[in-house]
Amino acid sequence: MQAPCALRVEGLGVRYGALVALEGVAWDVRPGELLGIIGPNGAGKSSCYEAVTAMVRRQGRVFLGEEDVTAVPPHGLAGRGLKRAFQQNAFFEDLSVLDNMVAVLGARAHSGLAASVLAPRAAARRRGEAARFAADQLVRFQVPAIYHDRQPREIPYGVQRMLSIALAFGDGARVLMLDEPAAGLGGEDMARLVALLTSLKKEGVALVVIEHHMDLIMAVADRICVLDLGRQLALGPPSQIQHDERVLEAYLGKKQ
Numbered sequence: 001m002q003a004p005c006a007l008r009v010e011g012l013g014v015r016y017g018a019l020v021a022l023e024g025v026a027w028d029v030r031p032g033e034l035l036g037i038i039g040p041n042g043a044g045k046s047s048c049y050e051a052v053t054a055m056v057r058r059q060g061r062v063f064l065g066e067e068d069v070t071a072v073p074p075h076g077l078a079g080r081g082l083k084r085a086f087q088q089n090a091f092f093e094d095l096s097v098l099d100n101m102v103a104v105l106g107a108r109a110h111s112g113l114a115a116s117v118l119a120p121r122a123a124a125r126r127r128g129e130a131a132r133f134a135a136d137q138l139v140r141f142q143v144p145a146i147y148h149d150r151q152p153r154e155i156p157y158g159v160q161r162m163l164s165i166a167l168a169f170g171d172g173a174r175v176l177m178l179d180e181p182a183a184g185l186g187g188e189d190m191a192r193l194v195a196l197l198t199s200l201k202k203e204g205v206a207l208v209v210i211e212h213h214m215d216l217i218m219a220v221a222d223r224i225c226v227l228d229l230g231r232q233l234a235l236g237p238p239s240q241i242q243h244d245e246r247v248l249e250a251y252l253g254k255k256q
């Protein structure tokens with residue numbers, strides 16, 4: 001028996017005034033599975049991404065596990081384990097890499113003023129534990145310890161991308177959505193990204209990844225949703241998508 005869906009969308013649509021940017025999109029993703037979303041420029045990928053996380057006005061329904069979360073606002077979705085990263089890296093620039101991670105881990109790290117005054121040793125111990133947990137989390141997301149004390153803008157771009165994924169994931173995610181995680185990455189950084197995505201899948205995280213980088217998506221996706229002119233052109237495993245005539249014509253054909 002197949003595992004239940006981690007995330008499912010039905011009849012997803014987005015309009016900007018008279019422009020139909022997305023219409024009738026329907027897919028699901030299961031724990032441990034990576035769904036790739038591809039399509040030519042203007043196909044509706046970003047609109048789809050924003051629509052799932054309720055960042056734009058949209059039609060359709062969104063289910064997280066068994067729960068209909070269509071009416072849940074973005075912060076409520078994050079609280080339920082649907083996390084998203086942004087295409088642009090977004091950091092607290094004045095904090096170190098480690099403190100960025102501590103900050104998103106939130107409650108785990110903050111002992112509070114009252115606790116610090118009334119029980120300073122316990123508060124210090126909790127802060128130490130939070131910092132260790134944050135450091136472990138960063139290493140797990142391919143951000144090596146040599147960068148933890150630096151500010152985000154001081155670390156290499158490829159490591160910044162990993163940091164942004166780590167921050168999006170926070171203290172855990174049932175579903176993690178990534179918008180072009182491979183943008184601007186080359187050789188070794190790309191290999192690190194593949195390793196990270198593969199390990200998240202093994203841990204049972206469901207991933208939804210918008211990507212222009214065909215080699216990456218064909219290598220790591222279990223299924224791919226192809227959008228073109230706001231419509232869902234195809235949905236299937238990479239082997240099927242690579243040979244789909246409509247996809248070749250609409251997407252790959254336009255790229256050549």
Ligand SMILES: Nc1ncnc2c1ncn2[C@@H]1O[C@H](COP(=O)(O)OP(=O)(O)OP(=O)(O)O)[C@@H](O)[C@H]1O
Nearest residue numbers: 016019020021039040041042043044045046047048
């Ligand atoms: N805020 C907006 N207002 C008006 N039109 C928009 C807006 N955002 C996107 N669009 C239009 O909606 C359509 C889909 O855009 P979208 O950004 O979702 O596509 P995309 O597949 O992500 O494209 P790209 O690969 O270029 O980022 C395009 O025609 C785009 O011009």
